[in-house]
Amino acid sequence: MEDDLKAQEQIKAKDQTVLRAVHIEREFVTGNTTLKALKGVDLSIDAGQLVALKGRSGSGKTTLLNIMGGLDQPTSGQMFFQQQEISALPERERTLLRRAQYGFIFQSFALMPLLSAEENVELSLRMAGVERRFWSDRVAECLDFVGLTGRKKHRPFELSGGEQQRVAIARAIAHKPTLILADEPTAELDTRMGFQVMQLFRELVESEGITICMTTHDPAIMEVVDRVYAMVDGKLIEEAVKKEE
Numbered sequence: 001m002e003d004d005l006k007a008q009e010q011i012k013a014k015d016q017t018v019l020r021a022v023h024i025e026r027e028f029v030t031g032n033t034t035l036k037a038l039k040g041v042d043l044s045i046d047a048g049q050l051v052a053l054k055g056r057s058g059s060g061k062t063t064l065l066n067i068m069g070g071l072d073q074p075t076s077g078q079m080f081f082q083q084q085e086i087s088a089l090p091e092r093e094r095t096l097l098r099r100a101q102y103g104f105i106f107q108s109f110a111l112m113p114l115l116s117a118e119e120n121v122e123l124s125l126r127m128a129g130v131e132r133r134f135w136s137d138r139v140a141e142c143l144d145f146v147g148l149t150g151r152k153k154h155r156p157f158e159l160s161g162g163e164q165q166r167v168a169i170a171r172a173i174a175h176k177p178t179l180i181l182a183d184e185p186t187a188e189l190d191t192r193m194g195f196q197v198m199q200l201f202r203e204l205v206e207s208e209g210i211t212i213c214m215t216t217h218d219p220a221i222m223e224v225v226d227r228v229y230a231m232v233d234g235k236l237i238e239e240a241v242k243k244e245e
């Protein structure tokens with residue numbers, strides 16, 4: 001009975017739309033030139049999906065990711081996180097929503113250089129307002145998940161690129177976000193380390209039901225994701241995903 005309920009809940013969670021873009025446009029005005037980076041993007045991302053945005057440099061991927069995360073606002077159109085229109089929220093509410101519900105991962109890891117791996121992860125719990133008594137267990141759990149328990153006292157410069165990105169993943173998941181936004185998370189890594197990061201993403205989606213949206217240039221990654229969108233001329237086009245049976 002309990003298992004049935006749990007299964008039903010999982011199906012329900014899968015049906016939910018986590019992120020919805022409605023005709024998003026974004027213009028950048030520099031001097032007397034206006035650049036249309038996004039020209040009407042419509043997109044819907046369901047819970048528990050791993051989604052990739054690809055496209056050539058300058059095609060608008062980061063711009064879209066920033067609007068998805070409430071870090072930037074569209075010139076027109078709407079971005080919804082679950083039922084809430086994040087693009088219409090005042091700055092302070094957007095920040096609170098972001099801290100509680102989102103995890104961010106960047107190409108260059110963006111760890112605090114003077115903090116150890118475990119202190120970097122702990123910082124995200126502190127920022128999300130998680131009670132202090134939960135910190136140490138949750139930090140240990142997240143570092144274990146990314147396979148870095150043995151490196152917890154190391155600072156970023158004492159870790160490899162792949163290890164730093166895994167600390168960044170532990171930091172992004174520590175407060176149990178609904179959605180992770182990752183901007184070129186494997187771009188600085190070699191093929192093997194990039195693959196490890198993608199395996200972790202897959203595991204997060206499968207076992208934790210986290211939704212992940214990432215930008216990438218890497219064609220190899222396309223085999224691990226559920227959906228691929230190509231950014232072409234400021235618009236998104238969905239591509240067929242080839243998956244091995």
Ligand SMILES: Nc1ncnc2c1ncn2[C@@H]1O[C@H](COP(=O)(O)OP(=O)(O)OP(=O)(O)O)[C@@H](O)[C@H]1O
Pocket residue numbers: 028029030035037055056057058059060061062063064
């Ligand atoms: N703050 C800004 N002011 C002016 N123009 C900007 C700004 N941010 C981005 N742009 C322009 O918008 C376009 C889209 O940039 P964006 O960073 O979203 O591309 P991208 O697809 O992420 O590229 P890359 O793969 O190189 O990271 C580019 O032409 C860029 O120069």
